[in-house]
Amino acid sequence: MATEILYFAWVREKIGTGAETLDLPAGLVSVADLVAWLAERSPGHAEAFADPARLRAAVDQTFVALDAPLGRPREVAIFPPVTGG
Amino acid sequence: MIAVTVDPAPIDIGAEYAAIAVGGAGGIATFAGLVRADDGVEALTLEHYPGATEAALVALAEAAVARWELNAARITHRVGRMVPGDTVVFVATAARHRAAALEACAFLIDRLKTEAPFWKKESLAGAERWVEPRCSDDAAAARWNENA
Numbered sequence: 476m477a478t479e480i481l482y483f484a485w486v487r488e489k490i491g492t493g494a495e496t497l498d499l500p501a502g503l504v505s506v507a508d509l510v511a512w513l514a515e516r517s518p519g520h521a522e523a524f525a526d527p528a529r530l531r532a533a534v535d536q537t538f539v540a541l542d543a544p545l546g547r548p549r550e551v552a553i554f555p556p557v558t559g560g
Numbered sequence: 561m562i563a564v565t566v567d568p569a570p571i572d573i574g575a576e577y578a579a580i581a582v583g584g585a586g587g588i589a590t591f592a593g594l595v596r597a598d599d600g601v602e603a604l605t606l607e608h609y610p611g612a613t614e615a616a617l618v619a620l621a622e623a624a625v626a627r628w629e630l631n632a633a634r635i636t637h638r639v640g641r642m643v644p645g646d647t648v649v650f651v652a653t654a655a656r657h658r659a660a661a662l663e664a665c666a667f668l669i670d671r672l673k674t675e676a677p678f679w680k681k682e683s684l685a686g687a688e689r690w691v692e693p694r695c696s697d698d699a700a701a702a703r704w705n706e707n708a
Contacts (some may be wrong), residue, residue: 484679559678
Protein backbone atom coordinates (compact mmCIF):
# COMPACT_ATOMS: atom_id res chain seq x y z
CA MET A 476 0.00 0.00 0.00
CA ALA A 477 1.49 3.35 -1.01
CA THR A 478 1.74 6.10 1.57
CA GLU A 479 1.33 9.81 0.86
CA ILE A 480 4.17 11.77 2.49
CA LEU A 481 3.47 15.50 2.96
CA TYR A 482 5.97 18.28 3.76
CA PHE A 483 5.26 21.81 4.95
CA ALA A 484 7.10 25.12 5.40
CA TRP A 485 10.93 24.93 5.29
CA VAL A 486 10.84 21.14 5.23
CA ARG A 487 8.91 21.39 1.93
CA GLU A 488 11.30 24.02 0.58
CA LYS A 489 14.46 22.06 1.38
CA ILE A 490 13.05 18.87 -0.17
CA GLY A 491 11.70 20.72 -3.18
CA THR A 492 8.22 19.19 -3.17
CA GLY A 493 5.18 19.23 -0.90
CA ALA A 494 4.13 15.63 -1.44
CA GLU A 495 5.43 12.28 -2.63
CA THR A 496 3.74 8.89 -2.82
CA LEU A 497 6.02 6.08 -1.68
CA ASP A 498 5.94 2.37 -0.97
CA LEU A 499 7.45 2.12 2.49
CA PRO A 500 9.82 -0.77 3.19
CA ALA A 501 9.12 -3.28 5.93
CA GLY A 502 10.92 -2.63 9.20
CA LEU A 503 10.05 1.03 9.77
CA VAL A 504 8.78 0.83 13.34
CA SER A 505 8.51 4.48 14.40
CA VAL A 506 7.97 7.82 12.70
CA ALA A 507 11.66 8.53 13.41
CA ASP A 508 12.57 5.39 11.42
CA LEU A 509 10.58 6.77 8.48
CA VAL A 510 12.36 10.14 8.77
CA ALA A 511 15.77 8.41 8.79
CA TRP A 512 14.78 6.38 5.70
CA LEU A 513 13.48 9.46 3.88
CA ALA A 514 16.70 11.37 4.70
CA GLU A 515 18.60 9.07 2.32
CA ARG A 516 16.44 9.95 -0.69
CA SER A 517 18.27 13.15 -1.71
CA PRO A 518 20.62 15.85 -0.36
CA GLY A 519 17.51 18.03 0.15
CA HIS A 520 15.83 15.36 2.27
CA ALA A 521 19.06 14.93 4.25
CA GLU A 522 19.26 18.67 4.92
CA ALA A 523 15.58 18.94 5.89
CA PHE A 524 15.85 16.04 8.33
CA ALA A 525 19.35 16.77 9.69
CA ASP A 526 18.03 17.83 13.11
CA PRO A 527 15.03 15.72 14.16
CA ALA A 528 14.53 17.95 17.23
CA ARG A 529 13.26 20.64 14.85
CA LEU A 530 10.65 18.31 13.27
CA ARG A 531 7.06 17.50 14.12
CA ALA A 532 4.82 14.88 12.50
CA ALA A 533 1.26 13.76 11.95
CA VAL A 534 0.21 10.22 11.05
CA ASP A 535 -3.14 10.08 9.24
CA GLN A 536 -3.66 13.69 10.39
CA THR A 537 -3.12 12.90 14.08
CA PHE A 538 -0.20 14.79 15.63
CA VAL A 539 2.34 12.40 17.14
CA ALA A 540 5.82 12.39 18.66
CA LEU A 541 8.63 11.18 16.42
CA ASP A 542 9.06 8.07 18.56
CA ALA A 543 5.41 7.10 18.03
CA PRO A 544 4.67 3.85 16.20
CA LEU A 545 4.30 4.31 12.44
CA GLY A 546 1.83 1.49 11.77
CA ARG A 547 0.57 1.28 8.18
CA PRO A 548 -0.49 4.85 7.49
CA ARG A 549 -2.22 6.27 4.42
CA GLU A 550 -0.70 9.71 5.05
CA VAL A 551 2.28 11.03 7.03
CA ALA A 552 3.12 14.73 7.29
CA ILE A 553 6.51 16.07 8.44
CA PHE A 554 6.92 19.75 9.28
CA PRO A 555 8.51 22.32 11.63
CA PRO A 556 6.88 23.43 14.91
CA VAL A 557 3.72 25.41 14.11
CA THR A 558 3.60 29.22 14.17
CA GLY A 559 -0.01 30.25 13.48
CA GLY A 560 -2.25 32.78 15.13
CA MET B 561 -22.64 26.38 17.60
CA ILE B 562 -19.13 26.05 16.21
CA ALA B 563 -17.86 27.70 13.04
CA VAL B 564 -14.33 27.30 11.69
CA THR B 565 -13.01 28.95 8.53
CA VAL B 566 -9.56 28.82 6.90
CA ASP B 567 -9.51 31.02 3.82
CA PRO B 568 -7.22 33.34 1.82
CA ALA B 569 -9.94 36.00 1.68
CA PRO B 570 -9.60 39.06 3.95
CA ILE B 571 -11.43 38.61 7.27
CA ASP B 572 -14.59 40.74 7.54
CA ILE B 573 -14.70 41.42 11.29
CA GLY B 574 -18.13 43.06 11.08
CA ALA B 575 -19.60 39.97 9.44
CA GLU B 576 -17.81 37.71 11.91
CA TYR B 577 -19.20 39.64 14.87
CA ALA B 578 -22.71 39.70 13.39
CA ALA B 579 -22.58 35.93 12.95
CA ILE B 580 -21.83 35.26 16.63
CA ALA B 581 -24.08 38.02 18.02
CA VAL B 582 -27.20 35.93 17.50
CA GLY B 583 -28.65 33.39 19.87
CA GLY B 584 -29.17 35.17 23.15
CA ALA B 585 -25.70 35.17 24.72
CA GLY B 586 -25.09 37.55 27.62
CA GLY B 587 -21.46 38.19 26.72
CA ILE B 588 -19.30 38.02 23.62
CA ALA B 589 -15.49 38.13 23.65
CA THR B 590 -13.39 38.61 20.54
CA PHE B 591 -9.70 38.56 19.65
CA ALA B 592 -8.16 39.81 16.42
CA GLY B 593 -4.52 39.06 15.54
CA LEU B 594 -2.90 41.47 13.06
CA VAL B 595 0.26 41.37 10.97
CA ARG B 596 2.99 43.47 12.65
CA ALA B 597 5.67 45.39 10.75
CA ASP B 598 8.45 44.24 13.14
CA ASP B 599 11.98 44.57 11.71
CA GLY B 600 10.56 46.10 8.54
CA VAL B 601 8.40 43.08 7.63
CA GLU B 602 6.65 43.87 4.34
CA ALA B 603 4.52 40.77 4.00
CA LEU B 604 3.55 37.62 5.86
CA THR B 605 2.63 34.39 4.09
CA LEU B 606 0.66 31.74 5.98
CA GLU B 607 0.90 28.10 4.94
CA HIS B 608 -1.29 25.37 6.45
CA TYR B 609 -2.12 21.66 6.32
CA PRO B 610 -5.51 21.49 4.59
CA GLY B 611 -7.92 19.14 6.32
CA ALA B 612 -5.80 18.72 9.44
CA THR B 613 -5.97 22.45 10.15
CA GLU B 614 -9.75 22.60 10.10
CA ALA B 615 -9.95 19.42 12.22
CA ALA B 616 -7.57 20.91 14.81
CA LEU B 617 -9.59 24.13 15.02
CA VAL B 618 -12.89 22.25 15.37
CA ALA B 619 -11.37 20.15 18.17
CA LEU B 620 -10.22 23.30 19.99
CA ALA B 621 -13.62 24.95 19.57
CA GLU B 622 -15.41 21.83 20.83
CA ALA B 623 -13.13 21.72 23.88
CA ALA B 624 -13.85 25.39 24.64
CA VAL B 625 -17.62 24.99 24.23
CA ALA B 626 -17.63 21.99 26.58
CA ARG B 627 -15.30 23.53 29.22
CA TRP B 628 -16.98 26.96 29.45
CA GLU B 629 -20.51 25.97 28.38
CA LEU B 630 -20.38 28.42 25.51
CA ASN B 631 -23.35 29.32 23.34
CA ALA B 632 -21.04 29.60 20.34
CA ALA B 633 -17.40 29.73 19.22
CA ARG B 634 -15.98 30.99 15.92
CA ILE B 635 -12.41 30.72 14.65
CA THR B 636 -11.52 32.37 11.35
CA HIS B 637 -7.90 32.12 10.14
CA ARG B 638 -6.58 33.72 7.00
CA VAL B 639 -3.92 31.96 4.87
CA GLY B 640 -1.79 33.10 1.96
CA ARG B 641 -0.07 36.48 1.62
CA MET B 642 -0.86 39.41 3.94
CA VAL B 643 0.64 42.82 4.69
CA PRO B 644 1.09 44.68 8.02
CA GLY B 645 -2.26 45.70 9.47
CA ASP B 646 -4.17 42.81 7.90
CA THR B 647 -6.15 40.57 10.24
CA VAL B 648 -4.57 37.08 10.39
CA VAL B 649 -6.98 35.48 12.84
CA PHE B 650 -10.29 36.31 14.49
CA VAL B 651 -11.65 34.37 17.46
CA ALA B 652 -15.08 34.99 19.02
CA THR B 653 -16.85 33.29 21.91
CA ALA B 654 -20.40 33.75 23.19
CA ALA B 655 -21.55 32.74 26.67
CA ARG B 656 -24.13 33.61 29.30
CA HIS B 657 -21.59 35.64 31.30
CA ARG B 658 -18.36 37.55 30.60
CA ALA B 659 -15.87 35.39 32.49
CA ALA B 660 -16.63 32.29 30.41
CA ALA B 661 -16.52 34.23 27.15
CA LEU B 662 -13.23 35.99 28.00
CA GLU B 663 -11.45 32.89 29.31
CA ALA B 664 -12.59 30.72 26.40
CA CYS B 665 -11.44 33.34 23.89
CA ALA B 666 -7.96 33.47 25.47
CA PHE B 667 -7.82 29.66 25.60
CA LEU B 668 -8.64 29.40 21.90
CA ILE B 669 -5.97 31.83 20.67
CA ASP B 670 -3.31 30.47 23.06
CA ARG B 671 -3.92 26.87 22.03
CA LEU B 672 -4.35 27.68 18.34
CA LYS B 673 -0.79 29.04 18.28
CA THR B 674 0.71 25.74 19.44
CA GLU B 675 -1.76 23.12 18.15
CA ALA B 676 -3.03 24.20 14.73
CA PRO B 677 -0.79 23.44 11.72
CA PHE B 678 -0.04 26.90 10.36
CA TRP B 679 3.40 28.24 9.43
CA LYS B 680 4.37 31.89 8.96
CA LYS B 681 6.98 33.19 6.56
CA GLU B 682 8.09 36.84 6.68
CA SER B 683 9.21 38.86 3.66
CA LEU B 684 11.53 41.79 4.33
CA ALA B 685 14.13 43.70 2.35
CA GLY B 686 13.94 41.28 -0.55
CA ALA B 687 14.54 38.22 1.64
CA GLU B 688 12.27 35.65 3.25
CA ARG B 689 12.49 33.87 6.60
CA TRP B 690 10.32 31.31 8.39
CA VAL B 691 9.07 32.44 11.78
CA GLU B 692 10.44 30.38 14.69
CA PRO B 693 8.12 29.24 17.48
CA ARG B 694 8.44 31.13 20.77
CA CYS B 695 8.79 29.55 24.22
CA SER B 696 6.34 32.16 25.55
CA ASP B 697 3.68 30.69 23.23
CA ASP B 698 4.19 27.24 24.77
CA ALA B 699 3.87 28.74 28.25
CA ALA B 700 0.68 30.60 27.27
CA ALA B 701 -0.84 27.39 25.90
CA ALA B 702 0.21 25.35 28.95
CA ARG B 703 -1.56 27.65 31.41
CA TRP B 704 -4.87 26.16 30.21
CA ASN B 705 -3.89 22.59 31.16
CA GLU B 706 -6.67 21.36 33.43
CA ASN B 707 -4.23 19.56 35.72
CA ALA B 708 -1.74 22.43 35.94
